[in-house]
Amino acid sequence: MPEAELAISVEDNGFFAAYGAFWSVKDANSFFRSPAHLGMIARLTRCSIRFVVAREKGSVVAILPFAILAGPHGAVINSLPYYGTCSAVIGRNDPATVDAVCLGLLAYARQENVAAVTCVDDWRAQSLGGLRNADFVTDRTNQFIDLTAFRGHDPLTFYHQKTRNLVRKAEKLGVAIRRASDSAELMDLAAAHRENMVGLNGIAKPQQFFDMLNDHAQPLGEHRLYVASIDGRDCGFLLNFHCGDTVEYYMPAVHVADRALQPLSLLIHHAVCEAVADGFAYWSFGGTWPAQESLRHFKIRWGSSETAYSYFTYILDRRILKRTAAELLAAYPYFFVAPFDRLGQPDAGRGR
16 A cells, blocks of 8 residues: 655744644653754744644654744754754654655755755754765764663763763862752853853853743753852852753853862762663763864763764855855854855865
């Protein structure tokens, strides 16, 4: 008997409630694709959230959420933007369904005169791995801990020896860990985060993000802020999000003058122990670029495994490749437009 034909549509903000109901059944372990996080992305980046929806015999069988942002060089689509947020075709994700959904996204992009489309695969679902004919494929790895292996054991025994030593050093020096209990500590995290980003020449998350964490009327999701202190003063912070069976390692911050105390090592260990005790199955450290080998080693040494995933970029208006990295960062903050090393090459494309 032939399979029923899929009907593909692109839905706007009015579909949010239906998406939330579908997500809660099909994808409830993904904080990044949660309705609350999609709403945060929309508010912080001033983009519009859309959904490619696949229906079979009138029933929704798969959804791909994405964001579209207008700009001076044409609109740009990401699935999804904002600090390495990953996406996936949720629901039914067999190759035929994924192909139909992604073709629907590209058809919509051409209809809307979008300049560039990037689909960011999910480290666990990896539903987009079969995408073909992308102009650029940019690889990443994600390090994660299978917390189920830690149950009934001291997590320290799974760490690399150097990591165990750093945890014990912080304990020996008298670093103490507590769970944050008031909004003032979130603002202390914000200040330490900005201090760290200045040192890395990076882009700090805006103050609005931290304000959203305090917005109880529109909760961003279950989060825990751990604070490290020594001699009565705070020296480090770790913000995690918890969703379904997964802990997302989201924002570490350590005052530069206190790094030798190793507060982050003790913060992670304390949070991992709590996650195991609370029954979580996975701890995700997030994506790592190929050039970030030292960061990769840091994450792996917590008893982590890793998996590869990719950014698939389609250039629909090749004029955007003539722009500089500074121009693209200014026009499309938090969005991935194209690999910066391929800019200035309007004829470049097809592959890694």
